[in-house]
Amino acid sequence: MPFFTLTDTDGDARAGRLHTPHGDAPTPAFMPVATQGSVKALDSADLQNIGATIVLANTYHLYLRPGVDIVDDLGGLHGFMRWDGATLTDSGGFQGFSLEHLRRITEDAIIFKSHIDGSEHTFSPEAAIQHQQRLGADIIMPLDICASADSDEDTVAVAVDKTNRWLLRCVETHARADQRLFGIVQGGLFPELRRKSAQFITGVGFPGYSIGGLSVGESKRAMYDTVSLTAPMLPTDAPRYLMGVGSPEDLVECVARGIDMFDCVLPTRIARNGSLFVKTGRLNITAARCKRQYAPIEEGCDCYTCRTFSAAYVHHLFRAKELLAYRLATIHNLRFILRLMEEMRAAIIAGEFADYRREFHSRFVPPDERTRRDQKQKWLASFNRG
């Protein structure tokens, strides 16, 4: 059985299937984020019920707490969080960006100062792989350097070179045949660096390819352009994973550009703030106009929350700060995203993706660019308050 089967294409959009030791994940796939071994407010039964087939966890966070030894002792991530589906771990490279005030990068490693207790931790390429081998995810990532959106070309070039040197050390360390190690294309918003990075990585050859260093503060246009440029540099017979991207509009646009896999905390993070996806955009469930909305959050939504409760009840739970609010809202937003992926996949298979994309944009209004960037900056800043 190959790791990835590409079954259908429609324009640049692709439908396929990842085959992992923990089941198949149809693509395009969205991976809910279980940062610390739990998708916030949900358990694994919830994830299964909303139709998740693959989830992501963060190596650096689990390394700090509870420690990779404990996760390993419990049978890896699957046993730890009792999730039988497919899993992917990142390498700690993104935390080298998001926790930038708590780390320094040497030739050899990213050296972190723990946001929990201030202790120092060295993430070398070897260590990043070793930790992921103990966490036991089906798909793992090499340690990379993720440059911020405002970095100049020289800075990014240095980061790409170091990422490439580190990649070979990751390949050397990677020993578990049941875990697929992806390559990561970096290069910021610079076409030439993306090309150089992609050439190097495809030269080494991997079962899948990540595109990193996007959705880190750049404009949507710059992000889409970089995806448009980078995706065709990657082999057609391997999955392409766009790291950290997952708003509905970005998912549609990046599937249109040939991406197969995504992860993002946005759907779950905004859910906990009461911002819920509906056909037309985002609904603020805490708004006064939802107080007497006796219909579900969205008529026709097949999520557990909408099939069971009124919007007025969810509004009340948010106003009353009841813990149940966060679970019900998260279920709704994740189901919205997973249904979006299912619909895109069906449209690709039917050869109707262009229509789907047009119909989606005709009704779904994202927050404006400025609001979006402000929120993103605020979120990124929150990491460094540690």
Add this chain to the structure above:
Amino acid sequence: MPFFTLTDTDGDARAGRLHTPHGDAPTPAFMPVATQGSVKALDSADLQNIGATIVLANTYHLYLRPGVDIVDDLGGLHGFMRWDGATLTDSGGFQGFSLEHLRRITEDAIIFKSHIDGSEHTFSPEAAIQHQQRLGADIIMPLDICASADSDEDTVAVAVDKTNRWLLRCVETHARADQRLFGIVQGGLFPELRRKSAQFITGVGFPGYSIGGLSVGESKRAMYDTVSLTAPMLPTDAPRYLMGVGSPEDLVECVARGIDMFDCVLPTRIARNGSLFVKTGRLNITAARCKRQYAPIEEGCDCYTCRTFSAAYVHHLFRAKELLAYRLATIHNLRFILRLMEEMRAAIIAGEFADYRREFHSRFVPPDERTRRDQKQKWLASFNRG
């Protein structure tokens, strides 16, 4: 069909069955508390899965938010929280005690100052019943005055007299034949006042009788003695509901004294602090010794949490402040309590309750009296911080 069937007795302990428009509740019964229309961290499917048959909600809290009109519009408490089992609402009388710095009591009513926005709200006996009729619970309570544990006999006597006058106004107002209105025995720790209250209330005649004004700061011994004294004053063919009591040791001791129904936030409140019931007492799941407890919280426990996750995972969720921690801990503690009720009921039916009680005390060690009272005082004080 009568409202209550007493099927078995064993010493003073009783097993029976409440028959409500929303199904039967076997007794002795523990009612999880859905203060604001949600048992904190759980939804109604969770409640059903842990074996709850009847839940309690607080009229005053729901009156303030979202408002009884909204709950009514959604089909009452059952439709609002989508709970198909039996329900009971209190009258607001307990908040007249717990929110004592935010209310005054006149001849006619309890007048509250909202802890949400400072607005003033008059709970007359009539209003308390009208609100409960709109909330639509199967069992409702009359407005009563709950005196604190350190009140002198004259103060409590005045409260009992007023409670009795109010009771007649509640009876007069009560109009929904599908809702059973209970009487409430007050009288603090004073035998003569308990007797007077019980005589008055049984003279009026109700389908069920509550014992109020206990577990408000008095010693366990005083509470047990008052229950021993009061229960026999009530008719044998009606259920006896001890309000606000629900630690494992209190449940066993008060079932032994002839109580049929209980409610308490203790099991859910301490769960959210990481204090979990086990056969031998309480386990602090956040303690370092649980870090590598790869077994469940308790071997053999039939709750979802223990059947699914290791104690180490739950420990991690608490340490990492993951929202899932609160749900898993609450499920465990409530299932422990509901299983305790099921076991006591089976022991009563088998005529082995004395053995069960002995066995329970031989293994279950509650926190010492001083710790318990400190915690209670702290909890009661928390109400008045607004």
